[in-house]
Amino acid sequence: MPVAVGFTPVHSFLGGLILSSSVSALLVQTGTVLGISGFFHSFVASIFIRIPRTLFHQLSSSSSTSHNAATKQQTSDHTAQSTARFFTLGLLSSGLLLAAGRRSFEGKLGIQLFDDALSTSDIVSPISSSPLTTLLLGIFLPGFLVGVGTKLGSGCTSGHFLCGLSRLSPRSIAATATFFSIAVVTNLLQPLAHLLPYHPSSRSAPSTQAPFNPEPLLLLAFQIPAFVYWVISPRVIAGRGPHDDTPEAQAEHKRRHEEAARVTSFSTGVHFGIGLALSGMLRPSKVTGFLNLSPAHFAQGTWDPSLAMVALGGILPASFHYFTYILPKVRAQRGMQQQQQQHQQSAEQHLSTSKSTAAMAVAPSLSAAAPLWRVPVSQWGSLASTRIDTRLIAGAALFGVGWGLSGLCPGPVLVSLGGNTVPPPPTSDAGLQLSQSSPWEKLRDGLLAQPGTAGSLIATALFTASMAIGGLLV
Numbered sequence: 001m002p003v004a005v006g007f008t009p010v011h012s013f014l015g016g017l018i019l020s021s022s023v024s025a026l027l028v029q030t031g032t033v034l035g036i037s038g039f040f041h042s043f044v045a046s047i048f049i050r051i052p053r054t055l056f057h058q059l060s061s062s063s064s065t066s067h068n069a070a071t072k073q074q075t076s077d078h079t080a081q082s083t084a085r086f087f088t089l090g091l092l093s094s095g096l097l098l099a100a101g102r103r104s105f106e107g108k109l110g111i112q113l114f115d116d117a118l119s120t121s122d123i124v125s126p127i128s129s130s131p132l133t134t135l136l137l138g139i140f141l142p143g144f145l146v147g148v149g150t151k152l153g154s155g156c157t158s159g160h161f162l163c164g165l166s167r168l169s170p171r172s173i174a175a176t177a178t179f180f181s182i183a184v185v186t187n188l189l190q191p192l193a194h195l196l197p198y199h200p201s202s203r204s205a206p207s208t209q210a211p212f213n214p215e216p217l218l219l220l221a222f223q224i225p226a227f228v229y230w231v232i233s234p235r236v237i238a239g240r241g242p243h244d245d246t247p248e249a250q251a252e253h254k255r256r257h258e259e260a261a262r263v264t265s266f267s268t269g270v271h272f273g274i275g276l277a278l279s280g281m282l283r284p285s286k287v288t289g290f291l292n293l294s295p296a297h298f299a300q301g302t303w304d305p306s307l308a309m310v311a312l313g314g315i316l317p318a319s320f321h322y323f324t325y326i327l328p329k330v331r332a333q334r335g336m337q338q339q340q341q342q343h344q345q346s347a348e349q350h351l352s353t354s355k356s357t358a359a360m361a362v363a364p365s366l367s368a369a370a371p372l373w374r375v376p377v378s379q380w381g382s383l384a385s386t387r388i389d390t391r392l393i394a395g396a397a398l399f400g401v402g403w404g405l406s407g408l409c410p411g412p413v414l415v416s417l418g419g420n421t422v423p424p425p426p427t428s429d430a431g432l433q434l435s436q437s438s439p440w441e442k443l444r445d446g447l448l449a450q451p452g453t454a455g456s457l458i459a460t461a462l463f464t465a466s467m468a469i470g471g472l473l474v
Contacts, residue, residue, distance in 0.1 A: 002301030004289055006213045008280055011111050012306040014020045014219065015279025016313025018226075022272040023163055023314070025229045029264050031076070031373040032083050034272070035159025036091070036411040037150035041471040042084035061352065076372040079258065083265040088414060092268020095418025097270070099451055100276050110212035114419065114451045115283045131163035135462070143463040145402030146409060147470025149179070156409045157240075157281075160396070161311075166319035169376070171400045174388045175396040182400025187291040190405060214278075222278070225271035234365050241360075250368075252284025257368035264366070273415040280417055284407025291404060330373045332362040352434045410467060416451060417460045424452035 023034045032450065038381075098105065098113055106113055150156045153175050164172020238260035244255040280286035289304030297303045336359060366372045403409055410417075 002298075004304035006211065006286070006289070006300055006306075007304055008111055008306045009284075009309045011211060012108065012279045012309035013313040014214070015275045015277070016283075016310040016315075017317065018222070018271055018275030018278060019162060019310070019314040020166075020317040020321075021226055022229075022268040023318045024420055025168070025226075025264065026087070026268045026374065027322070027326060029229070029234060029365075030079060030261050030370040032080055032370070033159060033163050033375050034268070035155050035163065036087075036272075036414070037156040037320055037409075037471075038154070038159060039084035039087050040410050040414065040458055040467065041147075041151055042081060044468045044471060046081060046085065048053075062156075066383065072371040074375060076370055079261050079370045080277050080374060080391070082262055083085065086262050087269040087272075088267035090266040090271075091273045091411060091414040092418035093266075094273025094277075095382045095415040096421055097421035098274070098282075099419035100413070102451075105218065108215040109278070111278075111280070111408075113277045114416070115280060115285050139459055139462045142402040142406035142408070143413075143466030144470040145231075145398050145401070146413075147467035148404070148440065149395045149397070149399025149402055149470075150410060151395065151471040151474040153179070153392050153399055156399060156411070157403075158409075158411055162314050162318065165311075165328055166315045167322055167375070168319075169390060171376075171388055175392055176430055178393050178396035179400035179403060182397050183404035184291050184293050185401045186401050186404025187288050187407075188294055191439045221408045222274050225241045225267040225274070228267040229264045233267065238366055253367040257366040257370075261366050261369045272411070273418075276412055276415055280306050281310065282412045282419075285401075287407040291407075294392070326373075326375070329362045330377055332373060333359070333373060334377075348439070398441045406463070408463065413460065413467065417464050419451045420453075420457040420460050422452050
């Protein structure tokens with residue numbers, strides 16, 4: 001069976017390995033599952049909900065109010081919120097890095113990192129002349145569906161597909177099957193519907209040039225974030241355990257672990273964004289090329305199986321690490337918690353010192369900042385633990401429609417948003433053309449523009465905003 005000329009098995013597999021490394025590092029150090037949509041919605045909520053609410057409580061409460069020491073759950077929740085913020089910032093930074101060095105990177109990698117603009121006008125339907133239609137159907141609708149769907153379904157391609165399938169989560173298996181099948185149908189039907197002012201499968205032309213293997217030195221340089229989160233953060237920043245049991249030593253130990261958790265979150269975000277670029281998931285044409293699952297596309301050689309290599313490189317290593325290293329610790333920690341709850345208060349006091357070392361051994365590596373594993377352990381024999389309900393399936397279906405329409409999910413959108421802050425080269429035809437356009441033309445043509453142009457930045461920012469609005473409304 002012929003496949004698309006732009007099939008990138010090596011690059012996509014290597015990108016999947018990078019994604020797997022980021023997933024495993026974030027989980028083992030902070031105990032947090034790498035779910036980008038969850039991070040994004042948490043980041044947005046912290047800006048529009050949590051921060052104003054906190055300021056209100058601080059203004060309305062007395063300054064003499066006493067504050068008790070944070071419990072393990074409160075400490076874990078605080079670190080999880082920090083992880084969401086710094087990982088999101090890492091994704092945005094990776095886009096900026098990739099766009100700044102795009103010319104050099106693409107020449108040495110042998111692939112495109114972002115989709116280029118098309119100058120042909122036959123890919124745009126007649127209704128695209130209306131800026132309002134372009135805004136509503138071309139940007140807001142798919143972005144809103146992605147935002148609502150990922151919030152309702154509690155995950156996207158990272159949380160359910162990459163992390164969930166690697167844990168054999170029943171919920172993630174059901175969600176992935178739903179949004180993937182819906183995305184395939186949506187992608188195959190939309191060229192016939194002509195309801196949208198642009199078609200992702202045609203606006204981003206598939207590559208007509210066969211890729212070549214990347215340069216090893218550049219691939220090695222791309223692993224600098226991995227060196228940071230595997231070596232610098234846990235060994236240098238976090239350091240060893242506290243020197244003694246004094247409150248000062250314990251506070252310093254916790255401070256170092258919190259700082260290490262922030263560095264790990266940011267560096268895994270940067271590395272994950274690089275993995276998305278190398279795998280091709282920043283390009284809607286690659287995504288929709290994979291969603292072209294039909295006999296006609298198979299016969300024409302327009303199906304691009306690259307994303308299957310992403311699954312191979314991303315899911316299998318993460319699954320091996322989870323079942324051999326993470327899951328035994330999760331079960332051991334929760335077993336200890338159940339035993340402690342069964343003891344009387346006197347027994348708990350007697351066992352607290354002797355079990356402190358054992359408790360740290362089964363906790364995430366940055367245990368002072370992240371004392372608990374925030375990972376659901378599903379039991380196939382328990383119906384309650386699977387929770388495959390209407391909300392999950394409906395959310396996955398809505399996300400599938402948005403993903404199928406746009407070829408974009410939260411991670412690539414955030415990386416692309418960061419990349420769009422870097423202007424294209426002055427000699428770029430797209431940049432020159434859009435610089436002479438009106439604001440509405442920039443918005444409309446931004447759907448066809450290369451990253452860095454004003455229109456592309458506006459379109460990506462509005463797509464991101466529509467995702468945020470969708471998440472806030474659920």
